[in-house]
Amino acid sequence: MTSPISAISGISGIGGVDALQGVQGLQGLDGLAATSGTGATSGANSDFTSMLAKGLESVQASQTNADSLATQVADGSLKDPAQYTMAATEASLGLQLTLAIRNKAVEAFQEIMRMQA
Amino acid sequence: MSTFNAIGVASTGVTVYRKWLDAVSDNIANIDNVSRTSEKAFQARYVVAQEAADGNGAQVGGVAMGNPNGILTYDPDNPLADGKGYIRRPDIDLGGQMAQMMMAQRAYQANLAVVDRAKDSYTAAINLGK
Amino acid sequence: MFDDISSSSLRVAAAGLAARQSAIANNIANIETPGYRARKVEFEQALHGAIASGESPAGVTPETLSSLEPTRLNGSNVNLDEETMSHIDTTMRYQLTMRALDSKYGMLRDAIKGA
Numbered sequence: 001m002t003s004p005i006s007a008i009s010g011i012s013g014i015g016g017v018d019a020l021q022g023v024q025g026l027q028g029l030d031g032l033a034a035t036s037g038t039g040a041t042s043g044a045n046s047d048f049t050s051m052l053a054k055g056l057e058s059v060q061a062s063q064t065n066a067d068s069l070a071t072q073v074a075d076g077s078l079k080d081p082a083q084y085t086m087a088a089t090e091a092s093l094g095l096q097l098t099l100a101i102r103n104k105a106v107e108a109f110q111e112i113m114r115m116q117a
Numbered sequence: 118m119s120t121f122n123a124i125g126v127a128s129t130g131v132t133v134y135r136k137w138l139d140a141v142s143d144n145i146a147n148i149d150n151v152s153r154t155s156e157k158a159f160q161a162r163y164v165v166a167q168e169a170a171d172g173n174g175a176q177v178g179g180v181a182m183g184n185p186n187g188i189l190t191y192d193p194d195n196p197l198a199d200g201k202g203y204i205r206r207p208d209i210d211l212g213g214q215m216a217q218m219m220m221a222q223r224a225y226q227a228n229l230a231v232v233d234r235a236k237d238s239y240t241a242a243i244n245l246g247k
Numbered sequence: 248m249f250d251d252i253s254s255s256s257l258r259v260a261a262a263g264l265a266a267r268q269s270a271i272a273n274n275i276a277n278i279e280t281p282g283y284r285a286r287k288v289e290f291e292q293a294l295h296g297a298i299a300s301g302e303s304p305a306g307v308t309p310e311t312l313s314s315l316e317p318t319r320l321n322g323s324n325v326n327l328d329e330e331t332m333s334h335i336d337t338t339m340r341y342q343l344t345m346r347a348l349d350s351k352y353g354m355l356r357d358a359i360k361g362a
Contacts, residue, residue, distance in 0.1 A: 120336075120340060120343070121336055121339055121340075124332065124335060124336055124339075125332075125336070128328070128329070128332035131328050131332065132328055132329070135328050232332070232335065236335060236339065239339055240339070240342070243339065243342050243343050243346055244346075247346075
């Protein structure tokens with residue numbers, strides 16, 4: 001079964017997933033475990049990796065946004081302090097969510113590998 | 118002070134009302150400041166407030182001076198009296214100045230209250246998500 | 248890793264705001280001292296200029312200048328209202344700067360723990 005392995009390796013350290021899409025991604029992984037063939041599950045698998053790729057971009061974008069607002073905080077040109085704290089909170093939560101989903105996906109993969117043996 | 122805009126704006130208000138209070142207390146201090154008829158009387162100072170040039174708050178637009186003629190008073194025993202016994206007293210009404218002082222003080226306190234509440238709001242923004 | 252633009256700017260801002268706090272404390276302490284000139288700390292313009300021209304903000308140092316405002320009757324040129332407002336603004340900006348640094352370090356820590 002090469003498909004789940006490529007899905008897991010697609011999740012790098014700082015990957016990000018949109019909240020709802022992340023949950024659906026995990027359900028897709030359960031679907032992978034239930035089937036035995038390799039080709040039939042490729043549709044759900046590629047959705048998961050593309051969701052993770054999109055999520056990675058969005059976390060990267062929110063971190064970049066928080067960084068540029070932090071620079072404005074430093075030189076005193078920020079107009080609204082709440083904008084910075086909201087952006088920083090979103091970036092931080094986005095990262096934590098990503099890591100949590102990646103860890104769950106790795107656990108699920110290890111669960112599957114145990115079942116195979 | 119552009120990051121915490123409400124505090125910056127209120128602080129311009131504080132400056133204006135402080136200057137008003139300074140002018141009023143100066144007027145009251147000089148209310149018995151007599152002068153000769155050959156000179157001008159002590160002129161009351163009036164602070165002119167206007168909206169700040171950049172639209173953020175208020176500023177002092179200028180100072181208007183009061184009546185230079187003062188009130189001619191007959192007081193021959195005064196060392197400054199002229200040949201006919203007249204001196205000039207400043208044209209300042211103590212009651213009017215006290216009323217102005219109360220208004221200036223009320224406005225000053227109102228602006229300080231704005232700063233206080235704005236500080237609370239901004240602190241909540243800073244602690245968001247903690 | 249810690250020398251990207253936002254981290255260096257925040258470090259410069261933290262140093263500048265701390266210097267401003269002590270300048271304000273000095274000014275308020277000397278409010279009745281004849282001949283005293285109020286001290287002002289400047290760093291925002293230099294920081295903004297460094298970032299806009301692409302140089303590293305780490306080279307910006309806060310500088311302390313003497314105020315040229317007119318003196319009052321007692322010979323000191325400290326304006327209490329201005330110092331009070333500046334103190335409030337400086338304190339809050341310092342809190343926000345610390346929050347920003349904390350947030351950046353926190354994300355790095357999460358990434359380390361999460362691995």
